[in-house]
Amino acid sequence: MSCCRRAARTPLARHAAILAAEDDGRDGAAPMHFPMYTIPADVLLEMTEIKPHEELMAMSLLTAFDGTQGKAGLVSHQWAAMHHPDPEMKQMRVFQDALRHLLKDKGMVPLDCITETFLTSAKAIALTAFQSEPLFLWYDYFSVPQDRDSHDQAKAIQSIxxxxxxCSFFFALVPYIEDQPLSPLSWSHRGWCRLERVVREISADHTWILIKSSTSLEVVGTAASFPIGQVGEGDFTVPADAERLGPVIRGVVFHKLRSCLKARDFPGYRRHLNLQSVYFKNLPVEPLQDFVPGFDDLELGSSAASPRELAVARFMHQNGFRSVREVDGAGWTPIHYAALSGNAELVVGLLQQRAALDRRTSKGEPKLGVPPLVSALELALAYRQHDSTRALIEARAQLRGALYPAMQIAALADNPEGIRMLCAAGADPVxxxxxxxxxxxxxFILAGVAAREELLRQMDFEASLLSCVLLTAMLYRGGTAEAVQRLVGLRADIDFQFSAPAVSPFGAVLAIMSLQHRLGRVTAQTEQFYHYRGMTPLxxxxxxxxxxxxxxLIAAGAKLELRNCRGFSAADFAKRRSLPDFLEQGLLGDRLACQRVTTLALATGTGGIVQCTV
Known part of the structure; x- marks a missing residue:
């Protein structure tokens, strides 16, 4: 017998081959139970009033999109009132102006800075992509029947x-509307918006376009770019709506698993299979079990095995691993996927079978915001899987990270319980x-209020560090009035100007990116680094x-005349941007409007006032 005989295929590989050979018309796509009613872009641009689906149908203004008419884009947005999404057209006017830019101008929609860092394969979108074919827009109030008791509405929700x-494009319409207030952060809290975002990020084309103003558009391609949060943890005005969305998310995961197997994307299948407890958190649905058939026939499935051994055997069968130390095509081992699942018994069982506790992944998963060289502990922290985190810490997993300390990963995930566990185990809270x-x-980068408060409880931070944190928060996603108030109250310098030693890792990055910018590689990231030295929070x-x-910041008295290393003031950065009136007035020295907006934002918080269904 040849010693080079190829190992038999795993049950997972055999099942994937069977699925790939099937010609059942189900290519992994979710079914459409209700027509995809859209509105042509040229009709939307002429709108002066937002009317519901029923009225637009009666006026024959909607098109049942089937892919032959052109391209489609889905508009995810927040509702500004209980029974109407945008009574005063404040958000819609921003979208109309942004749409005119997309359809008539030249240029690109740039990548956001974090996507550019994490996802090197991501590309900016040329405006010609929006102009090459007719464009049709799906907008819930236009496209879904508005009678909550309608069977058609239920079918439309199932069809999201x-x-x-x-859709070729996914637009997150998140302008700051001061009298609500609505903002990118409040959009990220809404349950219905989370559903749309999660579905997009799980889909084959996971990128989406963030519209913060008519001139501020950016392509988001990684989950690391925006505050995380699961659908079941979102804000719902009608609590029962979360129950309506559970089966929708379960169906999305089912079709994604099937699609991954048909494409023989085993790492993708394993990630989504083991993230079910994350996707379904607080939703009344059960995880998909025994996706790969045949486990009951295995000898280890007999009653002679202990519950822990049985759990490990089932996991290895469903995930297609032969050994607890096997490394798959993505550079991950079984312990990494087990950490994602949150199953502490499974983690302990793998460790008892000599899984490598501190083995680091050789590759990242940038779409999920996971860098390379992460451990099982860091994955558990990133997904707030407290049981598996506790099991790994009790097994004495290393607390120091490779590219990022474990403490930083917990903070990015807004994971206060993880921070507490790390500190109790002796990790440095800095x-x-x-x-x-x-x-x-x-x-502060992703407005992780719970994580930041836990860190502040763990130790006192120096004013110089807090001042740098204020700048960082304003540069990424943490730019809220509450964050300004909190940090200034802790002695952060509102007029802090950034500096870094030239001979330092970050100083070297600044020099390299600034040079690239000067040589013509103009992106959001290179522009940011080009202007970084001397930049203030404002x-x-x-x-x-x-x-x-x-x-x-203006309301708190930030200096308007300060300039960075390139001679730019805050007003100079505003010249190429569409600003709300209150900010234009503030940058000219009239702070009253900014004080009013800040007072309102602090009174109402970032979550807005209502969350409505479609």
Whole structure:
């Protein structure tokens, strides 16, 4: 017998081959139970009033999109009132102006800075992509019957995954509306918006376009770019709506698993299979079990095996592994996927069978915001899987990260319980990485209020560090009035100007990216680094179109005349951007409107006032 005989295929590989050979008309796409009614872009641009689906149908203004008419885009947005999404057309006017730009101008929609860092394969979108074919828009109030008791509305909700899949573009319409207030952060909290975003991020084309103003558009291609949160943890005005969405999410995961297997994308299948407890959190649905048939026939499935051994055997069967130390095509081992699942018994069982506790992945998963060289512990922290985190810490997993300290990963995930466990195990709450940024920076970057408060409880941070955190928050996604108030109250310098030693890791990055910018590689990221030295929190908030944070800084007395290393003031950064009136007035020295906006934002918080169904 040859010693080179190829090993038999795993049950997972055999099942994938069977699925791939099937010609059942189900290519992994979600079914469409209700027609995809859309409105032509030229009709939307002429609208002066937002009318419901029923009225637009009666006026024959809707098109049942089937892919032959052109391209489609789905518009995800927040409702501004209980029974109407946008009574005063405030959000819609921003979208109309942005749409005119997309359809008539030349240029690109740039990548956001975090996507550019994490997902090197991501590309900016040329405006010609929106202009090459007629464009049709799916907007819930236009496209879905508005009678909550209608069977057609239920069928349309079930069809949201199919609508997303049929769309070439996904727009998150998140302008700052000061009298609500509505903002990118409040959009990220809404349950219905989370559903649409999760469906898009799980789909084959996972990128989406963030519209913060008519001139501030950016392509988002990684989950690391935006505050995370699962559908069942979102804000719902009608709590029962979460129950309606559970089966929708379960169906999305089912079709994704099937699609991955048909394409023989085993790492993708394993990630989504083991993230079910994350996707379904607080939703009344059960995880998909025994996706790969045949486990009951295995000898280890007999009653002679202990419950823990049985759990490991089932896991290895469903995930297609032969050994607990096997490394798959994505550079991950069984312990990494088990950490995602949150099953502590499974983690302990794998460790008892000599799984490598501190083995790091050789590759990242940038779409999920997971860098390379992460451990099972860091994955458990990233997905707030407290049981598996506790099991790994009790097994004495290393607390120091590779590219990022474990503390920083917990902070990015807004994971206060993970932070507490790390601190109890002796980890440093500062959590400084190679480039000098801390866990507190990470918490404020994505507006992780719970994580930041836990870090602040764990130790007292120096005023100089807090000042740098204020700048970082304004430069990314943490630009809220509440963040400004919190940090200034802790002695952060509102007029802090950034500097870094030339001979330092971050100084080297600044030099390289600035040079690229000067040589013509102009992206959001290179422009940011080109202007970084001497930048103030106010400049950062204007640069990143975080208007609430900018208003709060002006209201608190931020100096308007300061300039960065390139001679730019905050007003100079505003010249190429469409600003709300209150900010224009503030940058001219009239702070009253910014004070009013800040007072309102602090009174109502970032979550807005209502969350409505389609």
């Amino acid at each position: 995954p199919a609508y997303v899949a049929a 959590g400084r990485n190679l480039f000098g940024f801390t866990a507190l920076d990470s918490a 400049m950062a908030a204007v640069f990143s179109s975080q208007y609430e944070g900018a208003a709060a």
